[in-house]
Amino acid sequence: xxxxxxxxxxxxxxxxxxxxxxxxxxxxxxxxxxxxxxxxxxxxxxxxxxxxxxxxxxxxxxxxxxxxxxxxxxxxxxxxxxxxxxxxxxxxxxxxxxxxxxxxxxxxxxxxxxxxxxxxxxxxxxxxxxxxxxxxxxxxxxxxxxxxxxxxxxxxxxxxxxxxxxxxxxxxxxxxxxxxxxxxxxxxxxxxxxxxxxxxxxxxxxxxxxxxxxxxxxxxxxxxxxxxxxxxxxxxxxxxxxxxxxxxxxxxxxxxxxxxxxxxxxxxxxxxxxxxxxxxxxxxxxxxxxxxxxxxxxxxxxxxxxxxxxxxxxxxxxxxxxxxxxxxxxxxxxxxxxxxxxxxxxxxxxxxxxxxxxxxxxxxxxxxxxxxxxxxxxxxxxxxxxxxxxxxxxxxxxxxxxxxxxxxxxxx
Amino acid sequence: xxxxxxxxxxxxxxxxxxxxxxxxxxxxxxxxxxxxxxxxxxxxxxxxxxxxxxxxxxxxxxxxxxxxxxxxxxxxxxxxxxxxxxxxxxxxxxxxxxxxxxxxxxxxxxxxxxxxxxxxxxxxxxxxxxxxxxxxxxxxxxxxxxxxxxxxxxxxxxxxxxxxxxxxxxxxxxxxxxxxxxxxxxxxxxxxxxxxxxxxxxxxxxxxxxxxxxxxxxxxxxxxxxxxxxxxxxxxxxxxxxxxxxxxxxxxxxxxxxxxxxxxxxx
Numbered sequence: 001x002x003x004x005x006x007x008x009x010x011x012x013x014x015x016x017x018x019x020x021x022x023x024x025x026x027x028x029x030x031x032x033x034x035x036x037x038x039x040x041x042x043x044x045x046x047x048x049x050x051x052x053x054x055x056x057x058x059x060x061x062x063x064x065x066x067x068x069x070x071x072x073x074x075x076x077x078x079x080x081x082x083x084x085x086x087x088x089x090x091x092x093x094x095x096x097x098x099x100x101x102x103x104x105x106x107x108x109x110x111x112x113x114x115x116x117x118x119x120x121x122x123x124x125x126x127x128x129x130x131x132x133x134x135x136x137x138x139x140x141x142x143x144x145x146x147x148x149x150x151x152x153x154x155x156x157x158x159x160x161x162x163x164x165x166x167x168x169x170x171x172x173x174x175x176x177x178x179x180x181x182x183x184x185x186x187x188x189x190x191x192x193x194x195x196x197x198x199x200x201x202x203x204x205x206x207x208x209x210x211x212x213x214x215x216x217x218x219x220x221x222x223x224x225x226x227x228x229x230x231x232x233x234x235x236x237x238x239x240x241x242x243x244x245x246x247x248x249x250x251x252x253x254x255x256x257x258x259x260x261x262x263x264x265x266x267x268x269x270x271x272x273x274x275x276x277x278x279x280x281x282x283x284x285x286x287x288x289x290x291x292x293x294x295x296x297x298x299x300x301x302x303x304x305x306x307x308x309x310x311x312x313x314x315x316x317x318x319x320x321x322x323x324x325x326x327x328x329x330x331x332x333x334x335x336x337x338x339x340x341x342x343x344x345x346x347x348x349x350x351x352x353x354x355x356x357x358x359x360x361x362x363x364x365x366x367x368x369x370x371x372x373x374x375x376x377x378x379x380x381x382x383x384x385x386x387x388x389x390x391x392x393x394x395x396x397x398x399x400x401x402x403x404x405x406x407x408x409x410x411x412x
Numbered sequence: 413x414x415x416x417x418x419x420x421x422x423x424x425x426x427x428x429x430x431x432x433x434x435x436x437x438x439x440x441x442x443x444x445x446x447x448x449x450x451x452x453x454x455x456x457x458x459x460x461x462x463x464x465x466x467x468x469x470x471x472x473x474x475x476x477x478x479x480x481x482x483x484x485x486x487x488x489x490x491x492x493x494x495x496x497x498x499x500x501x502x503x504x505x506x507x508x509x510x511x512x513x514x515x516x517x518x519x520x521x522x523x524x525x526x527x528x529x530x531x532x533x534x535x536x537x538x539x540x541x542x543x544x545x546x547x548x549x550x551x552x553x554x555x556x557x558x559x560x561x562x563x564x565x566x567x568x569x570x571x572x573x574x575x576x577x578x579x580x581x582x583x584x585x586x587x588x589x590x591x592x593x594x595x596x597x598x599x600x601x602x603x604x605x606x607x608x609x610x611x612x613x614x615x616x617x618x619x620x621x622x623x624x625x626x627x628x629x630x631x632x633x634x635x636x637x638x639x640x641x642x643x644x645x646x647x648x649x650x651x652x653x654x655x656x657x658x659x660x661x662x663x664x665x666x667x668x669x670x671x672x673x674x675x676x677x678x679x
Contacts, residue, residue: 019544027544027545028542028544028545029513029540029541029542029545030540030542031470031471031539031540031563031565031587032542032562032563032564032565032567032568032572032576032587033563033565033566033567033568033587033590033591034567035542035544035565035567035568035572036565036567036568036569036572037567175474175477175481176467176468176481181468182468185468185469185470188470189470189471189473189591189592192470192471192590192591192592193590193591193592194590195567195590196567196590291514291517291518292513292514292517292540293468293514294468294470295540302514302518304518305489305490305515305518305519306466306490306514306515306516306517306518306519307466307467307484307515308467308468308514
């Protein structure tokens with residue numbers, strides 16, 4: 001598939017509406033100072049969508065730089081642990097920079113150039129989006145500043161080093177819980193101050209309109225490719241599609257191609273942390289309530305006063321108290337099902353995939369594996385489960401080694 | 413309740429701009445905040461703006477963030493914010509709440525507007541709610557009889573300025589600069605240019621905020637605006653004070669200086 005950016009004429013007909021609403025979710029809850037920039041971005045994105053040269057340049061980068069299309073791997077030994085269901089892995093872990101994040105950053109970095117802006121800011125949790133943003137900026141000659149919670153700079157020191165090597169400035173954020181949500185606050189503060197020169201390259205399908213729609217469109221290449229690959233391999237559509245959900249960009253990326261296939265069940269696996277019942281988790285849909293955070297209405301973890309509650313997950317990339325508004329809507333209309341996967345279940349699946357398939361997944365993606373194994377057991381041996389393996393686990397080796405006790409000494 | 417319209421009518425009749433002072437509720441404590449706000453009113457602040465502490469204050473710089481984090485850590489609640497409104501409104505000063513949107517939604521949009529009115533509040537400033545998403549809020553404030561205050565920014569187009577001024581009541585909050593709250597060495601010259609763009613579009617008073625901290629800056633802004641909003645400078649006085657009493661004294665001293673500033677302006 002070369003259709004890496006969808007035709008606005010078809011996507012806008014469905015969702016969101018012109019103001020960025022997915023049912024009651026989405027929209028724009030931002031300071032007035034940012035409205036002009038969001039309008040500029042909306043226009044630049046619309047004109048890029050109709051410009052064959054823009055699409056051609058993005059397609060070219062995707063194939064010659066990012067490594068698209070990514071492979072579809074049949075996980076035959078994993079199947080035995082999933083009730084005999086056929087398990088098909090969409091290998092976003094094989095992309096340049098090691099995750100699906102590259103799909104979005106290349107698109108938005110090209111838009112930055114198109115808008116005549118010279119500086120990019122980004123927030124990052126695990127560092128995967130920060131590394132991808134730094135990569136795209138190095139490639140296209142843009143200045144890059146990445147905000148990262150101080151807590152996460154410790155958990156993901158390797159990715160901090162990668163970003164710096166790529167020429168980005170990494171700013172540790174010391175306010176609030178010192179994690180992804182605070183990095184996003186700080187990026188917003190930078191943006192409102194420097195908006196004339198700066199594009200805020202949001203890494204997920206959250207934030208004010210047009211980000212949820214635009215990031216979805218840049219990520220839908222995952223599902224568009226996978227749908228064709230599954231059809232070519234099996235002569236039919238999968239019974240289920242599984243992905244992990246933090247902000248939810250890899251999940252939206254693979255879900256979108258199947259939204260109009262009613263026979264295909266869509267499953268999003270949220271980070272259950274210590275278990276939703278413990279209150280220490282990052283399951284915004286399963287364990288949160290609708291509200292407004294970071295520019296959009298969606299499900300979020302909040303107390304009775306509307307203060308954001310800190311999230312908890314072994315996976316820095318899923319450790320976020322909100323979720324993209326389209327997921328909130330897909331949940332409410334029953335098109336997708338969201339379930340929590342605990343740290344322990346995710347790490348069991350991490351180990352399982354390492355040992356059955358020789359693939360070390362990102363801990364984020366291990367949540368999808370854990371959930372998909374359950375779905376495979378539920379659907380039985382004649383079923384086909386497509387799993388978005390959204391990233392590789394190189395960045396997580398320290399965390400995993402400490403979890404499994406395979407090395408002695410200080411955990412990172 | 414003293415309304416914003418009454419207050420601006422009075423300051424206009426006195427030939428000067430109104431002084432608007434901000435503190436977040438619950439800092440350094442519920443009582444300490446009320447004491448400081450009452451001291452402001454006694455020292456020449458015309459309109460009080462009470463911040464509702466929020467976990468993700470993305471329009472605020474480090475000074476206000478620090479105070480808000482402390483207030484939240486000490487357990488401030490929305491009900492305490494409303495109690496603060498009641499205590500300050502009892503002085504006779506027009507009293508506003510400045511709040512990010514999610515705490516209002518969580519409290520209940522209609523319930524919050526009604527509770528503000530019941531506490532004697534004059535209006536609510538919503539920095540992350542623009543007119544585009546404000547339909548339920550506009551209905552709620554109209555029914556409660558309080559004023560919704562929206563912001564214009566230097567980046568606002570003519571069409572946006574028309575939209576914001578159409579739905580604002582009481583006054584329009586003119587953000588002096590592109591940026592977050594905080595003390596600045598100079599008030600951006602974009603403020604005066606923005607006031608000049610908004611003035612022909614509306615009869616509402618125009619109050620300038622972001623970056624005003626000294627009497628000289630207050631006088632400079634008061635020469636072209638109807639209201640001068642000071643926040644971080646007051647909060648800074650409380651943060652730097654060795655004890656709550658010294659904090660109240662420092663807030664009082666700043667209010668006296670700023671009140672002289674808005675009276676010294678040449679109109």
